[in-house]
Amino acid sequence: MEVEPKEQKTSRKKVAVLPWMRNPVDVSSFNKCPLTQLPFLHPRLEEALCNGGIESLFPVQVAVWQETMGPGSFERDICVNSPTGSGKTLAYALPIVQILSTRAVKCLRALVVLPTRDLALQVLRELGWLSPSIHNKSRKLGCQNC
Numbered sequence: 001m002e003v004e005p006k007e008q009k010t011s012r013k014k015v016a017v018l019p020w021m022r023n024p025v026d027v028s029s030f031n032k033c034p035l036t037q038l039p040f041l042h043p044r045l046e047e048a049l050c051n052g053g054i055e056s057l058f059p060v061q062v063a064v065w066q067e068t069m070g071p072g073s074f075e076r077d078i079c080v081n082s083p084t085g086s087g088k089t090l091a092y093a094l095p096i097v098q099i100l101s102t103r104a105v106k107c108l109r110a111l112v113v114l115p116t117r118d119l120a121l122q123v124l125r126e127l128g129w130l131s132p133s134i135h136n137k138s139r140k141l142g143c144q145n146c
């Protein structure tokens with residue numbers, strides 16, 4: 001039987017995670033995925049992405065898409081941790097835009113809280129070009145304190 005070194009055991013014990021974070025999905029096990037192979041992607045959203053020069057999704061985007069849109073997805077909290085520049089913005093923007101396309105009642109549907117003005121403007125831009133592609137009625141996008 002292999003004995004775990006004492007220091008390793010202690011450091012492992014110190015990590016506190018919420019119950020819903022205990023079985024993380026390993027983003028590094030995902031590959032890029034061409035849009036044409038992405039399940040449940042709305043054709044108009046696919047077209048908008050292509051027009052925006054995006055032909056495939058990065059691994060973190062594929063992982064979040066799978067967890068939010070399926071197959072096998074269900075509504076729950078998700079915490080995404082991946083390196084800078086890996087494509088997190090689109091990873092959460094895409095499911096938001098697609099999920100909200102079926103909501104008819106006008107009300108606040110998504111709130112994105114960001115630590116800096118630059119990041120807020122970047123996210124507003126991403127949502128700004130994706131959202132009209134799929135929403136029949138106009139959706140208001142706002143940026144407070146920008």
Ligand SMILES: Nc1ncnc2c1ncn2[C@@H]1O[C@H](COP(=O)(O)OP(=O)(O)OP(=O)(O)O)[C@@H](O)[C@H]1O
Nearest residue numbers: 053054055056057058083084085086087088089090
């Ligand atoms: N699927 C994709 N195909 C091509 N380019 C992409 C794709 N997804 C994102 N990008 C581009 O990659 C760059 C990095 O993406 P993004 O800024 O969303 O990463 P991030 O993980 O959110 O970074 P940060 O941690 O700094 O916020 C951006 O220029 C974005 O337009």
